[in-house]
Amino acid sequence: MCGIVGAVAERNISNVLLEGLKRLEYRGYDSAGLTIIHEGELHRERQVGKVQALVDAVKNNSESFKGHIGIAHTRWATHGEPAQHxxxxxxxxxxxxxxxxxxxxxxxxxxxxxxxGYTFTSETDTEVVAHLVAEAYKETNNLLKAVEKIVPLLHGAFALGVIHVDNPDELITVRLGSPLVIGVGIGENFIASDQLALLPVTNRFMYLEEGDIAVIKRDSIQVFADGQPVERNITELDAKNHNADKGEFKHYMLKEIYEQPDAVARTVEMGATSNDLKEEFLQRHEALLAKVRNIQVLACGTSYHAGLIAKYWFENLTRLPCSVEVASEFRYRNPVVVDDTLIICLSQSGETADTLSALRETQRRAKVGEIKGLTTLSVCNVATSSLVRETDIFIPTLAGVEIGVASTKAFTTQLAALMLLVLKVGKVQQRIEPEQLSEIVTEMHKLKGQLDRSLNLDQAIEAMGQKFEAKHSTLFLGRGVQFPLALEGALKLKEISYIHAEGYAAGELKHGPLALVDKDMPIVVLAPKDSMLDKLKANMQEVHARHGELFVFASESSQLVSEERLHVIHVPDVNEHLAPIVYSIPVQFLSYHVAVMRGTDVDQPRNLAKSVTVE
Structure with missing residues (x-):
């Protein structure tokens, strides 16, 4: 959520810090600031609003912000309102x-x-840390020792960057439950919440482990765990794979919608030949997958909806029981996890605090013998993330960098990766017939073409979106595996257009939601041609009879056509199991165009953040 950037270098680092903050804007924030040590003093500037306001303020006083060491931050308010102080x-x-x-x-x-005797000028929890370090420094006269002394006093999850005027060549950083990476340069080193912030200055990174404290200097990096020096590997990234340029698109979200055909194809090709799974796909984990008798998915937000779709797939195709739970609830309700369970953690960033906490609590219970035969697996878009490092098995989603807060390509690539996993478990345990596996894999290779054709619906959905611009509430309906996508469509619409929206299983209409239906309530229906289509049509008649206005995304072969108060956009025919992947594009387009019409900040919607690193 919040973003940290820090640097110690031979050159003036103010522009490095500001550019880093710009590249972290996608995370969500309400204010920004930086502090640089210049001529033996701390020089600080803070502004509410966009990073550009901070850039302008620093530019107006540029001489005071020339220095070789500094820290910067974008804040997403938790303690205290968004305000300069x-x-x-x-x-x-x-x-x-x-x-x-x-x-x-x-x-x-x-x-x-x-x-x-300390005076507080803010309502934040962070100011406590600053005063604690200052107090400890009086006793130790050593910045590292001062930080080491105060860290055990702090309860919670955090990452810290600390500088001191008397140590003008030393930056101390701490990682405990919140992501932090060290950027390794030549004659300069950096810290950041996300490596993306540092790609203009380095492509070499050191990933800190839980509890690590590091001393960063221009020509050295020392990492300590439990007070003892430790070595952490340096990873070199290909910056081309982390391109964050919008290119010809108005918004990152739109760009990322259009990137989905290639992203899904890459993910499919990772694990599948033309009609079978690749022999090497998860090959070294087959012994673990063979003993799985139960599936538990842990996720939040959009990833939770991907997990709900995977539940349909696991139970329908492999007959293995699968539970899906919001990670923040799972951790605190003392859940029953049976022996030989596969825990699947889904996260775009791999740093989602609730998901990590739920994973760690489950691993703790396995370690003390409460759960036997536990296997953990992550499906994630960031191969260097905490989630990936802390699970037994990792399946990457090859989406590339996703900047828009409203997840698009990360969601569809999660689905592609999850289907590969379902097929792998089914094959290893001989729970799926070879003919059915071959059929689904063959259909997965058709997804790129089907997604490409879905992109051609852009203008038609934009025209449809005009009917939503002045609305205040919307229902999304789906049956079977489309029900979780109805939840996802509602989430997309509300998070970027600020229109209240709810997703429902269409069969639940008569159990309450039908009371909301009138001529002013748009009803979005997901209607692929599948075994549930006839029942879905009956649900649509229930809405039509009550003067509701229906907006239907239907298969080309569904025989549904537009009429009064029934607006139909045809989506390419697709395999019943894989339909949620293709139908994702229409619901994403709808939320995008409605948000643009309403003038909201599409890529950085209010109050939200891309990487949710607090509980």
Whole structure:
């Protein structure tokens, strides 16, 4: 959510920090700031709103912001309203701190510090950290030791960047439950919440582990775990695969919708030949997959909807029981996890705090013997993320960088990866007939063409979207495997257009939602030609009889045609199991065009963040 950038270099680093913040804007934020040590003093600037306001303010006082060491931050408000005095960095005497995450026990710590004479100028939990470091430095006269001393006092999940005027060549960083990466340069080194922020200055990265504290200098990086020096590997990335340019598109979201045919094709080709799974796909994990007797999916938001679709696939194709749960609820309700369960964690970023916490709690229970035969697997778009490093098995989604907060290509590539997994488990356990497996794999290779044809619906859906611009609420309906996609369509519409929307299983209409239907309530229906189509048509008649206006995405062969209060857009015919992947594009287009018409910030919707790293 919040974004950290820090640098220590031989050159002036103010522009490096500001460019890093610009590249982190996708994460969601409400204010931005930076602090640089210049001529033996801390120089700080903070602004509410966009990073550009900070850039302009620094430019107007550029001489004060020339320095070789500094930290910068974009804030997404948790403690205290979005305001300049709450923006980071926070300062205590000669100490400046930036912080991602939450210090859960900041209240009692703040009271103790006030008793010691410290004055607070913000409502944030972060200012507590700055004062604690300043107090510890009085006793240690060593910045590393001061930080090491205060970290055990902090409860919660956080990442820190700390500088001190008396140590003008030293940046201290801490990673505990919140992502942080070190960028390795030549005569300069960096820190950031996301490697994307640093790609203009380096493509070599060191990924910190939980609890690591590092000392960053121009020509050295020292990492400590439990007070002892440790080695962390350096990974070199291909910057071409992390392109964040909008190109010819008005918004990142639109660009990413159009990238889906290639992204899905890449993901399919990762695991499948023309009519079978590749022999090497998950080959070294076959022994683990062979013993699985139950599936548990943990995810949040859009990834949760992908998990719900996978539940239909697992149970229909392999007859293995599958449960799907919102990670934030799973962790706290003392759930029953049976032996020989495969835990599947879904996350675009691999840093989603709730999903990581649920995973770690389950692993803890397995370690003490409460769960036997536990296997963990991640489906993720970031191969270097915490989630990937902490699970037994990893399946990448080859979506490339996704910037728009409303997930598009990460969702459809998750679905492609999950279907490959379902087929692999079915094959390893001989729970799926070879003929059926071959049929589905063959159909998966057709997805690129079907998705390409779906992109041709752009203008027609834009015209349809005009009927939603002034609406206040919408229902999305689907049956069978389309029901989770109805939930996803509703989420997309509400998160970027701010129209209230709900997704329902169409058969549930008569159990409550039908009371909402009138001439002012648009009803979006997902209607592929499948075994549920006739029942879905009956549900549509229930709406039509009550003067509801229907907006239907239907198969070309469905025989549905437009008439009064029934607007039909035909979607390419697709295999029944794979239909949610193709039908994702129409619902994404609808939410996108309605949001543009309503003038919202499509890529950075209010109050939301791309990577949710707090509970």
């Amino acid at each position: 709450n923006a980071h960095p926070h300062v205590s005497g000669k100490v400046a701190v930036v912080h991602n995450g939450i210090v859960e026990n900041y209240g009692p710590l703040k009271e103790e510090l006030i008793e010691k």
